[in-house]
Amino acid sequence: MLVPLLLLWPISIAITYLVAKSIANQPFDRELDDRVQVLAQQVKEIGGKVVTRLPNSARDILRADDLDYVYFQVLGPHDEYVDGDRDLPAPVDEEKPPAWTVQFRDDLMRNSEVRVAYTYVDLRKTQSGQEAAGEPRLALVQVGETLDKRAQLANQIIKGVILPELIILPVALALVWFALSRGLSPLVELQQRIRARRPDDLSPIESGQVPEEISPLVRSLNEMLGRLSQSIQMQKRFIADAAHQMKTPLAGMRMQSELALRQTSWDEIHRSLEQLSKSSESATRLVNQLLALARAENQTPNATPLVPLELCELVRNVVQEWVPTSFKQQIDLGFEQPGYPVMVLANPTMLRELINNLVDNALRYTPAAGSVTVRVRANEEARHALLEIEDTGPGIPAADRAHVFERFYRILGSNVEGSGLGLAIVREIAQQHEAEVDIFNSPRSRDPRFPGCLMRVTLDMQQRPAFIEDIG
Structure with a gap:
């Protein structure tokens, strides 16, 4: 130095x-x-x-x-x-x-x-x-x-100047060295305390023994350690929950396979294989949901920048992919859109994942002969684009609406198979788009037993390009 x-x-x-x-x-x-x-x-x-x-x-x-x-x-x-x-x-x-x-x-x-x-x-x-x-x-x-x-x-002038420098310079170096050593000693002690920590020790650093000049740095490090500790705890809980959720379909698959091995009747073997197929589908869906959630959490604006896209076209294409499923479940799946393009700034892949999860969730909880309506609206005054998925299912009680976006959360009394990750994925993707997700009862429901559910995603609306204006 x-x-x-x-x-x-x-x-x-x-x-x-x-x-x-x-x-x-x-x-x-x-x-x-x-x-x-x-x-x-x-x-x-x-x-x-x-x-x-x-x-x-x-x-x-x-x-x-x-x-x-x-x-x-x-x-x-x-x-x-x-x-x-x-x-x-x-x-x-x-x-x-x-x-x-x-x-x-x-x-x-x-x-x-x-x-x-x-x-x-x-x-x-x-x-x-x-x-x-x-x-x-x-x-x-x-x-x-x-x-x-x-x-x-x-030479006389140089001697008169340099000779005092030869005396002053070592003294100055010694004083500077002493001052720096005294000033940096708290930092050295802090470095030694940090190095002596265990790898899993994320507790806050004691700021009482550090110089006042670096107290803001220590506070910032403590805040970062707090966020890191919280993130690690969430990851641990997520891994534990995922392992627990995977046990059910894997245990079912093992039980059905062992049962099929003991059966001698072809009918019993066929039923066991059908149950084995359902368990594998459940496990596959859970794994896909876990991967989707991991992708959503790892998306950053720098890695995958948001681009302008036309919301109506994207939603219409997603709804068309779910039409065969709605026919199979005897549910009326509809789509409504305004008579003009609605532009938003989004990641097309992630926004498609959000829409897929909302439509899948609505179709799973809507009984046969019910209806699911996917709607795109625009609030011109507030410059908001509104994506709504409305169903005639049992709805979500007000007490559970704050918890349904948590990982693996399931509403008590629900007999519908699911992973409990769909709305967690929706919330993660919405946060990356600075969007809001709200839950309401369906305004068109007439059956008190099935109040229905209206999921609304609010995104910022972008200015439509001139050539789209001409087409619209």
């Missing part, structure tokens, strides 16, 4: 070195500027010849330096040598800067790095200081020095 701080140290040294060089250059550049200005004022043109009025004492002062070598050079308008060091390199400016403007550059002189200040002197100025007419005649004046003093000053 301290590696970033250690990486900052060489970066800091590099930046300090660059800043120190810049600081060291400033005073020496000003001194070079003064020297080149003084030398430029001594350059004159007399009788068409460029000369320097520089006495020997001035030359000694110009070159006087304890550490660095100082060089100077004066060149005429045609780059002819006038005075100074002949081998001092000339500037490589494509365009000459204005006269009397001092410029700086870095160069090499006798295999040593030098800092050079140079300027151009306008020779047209007369002794009175006025410029003469005509093209400018520029003489080059430059003064250079080696970089020993600059390097010495930069």
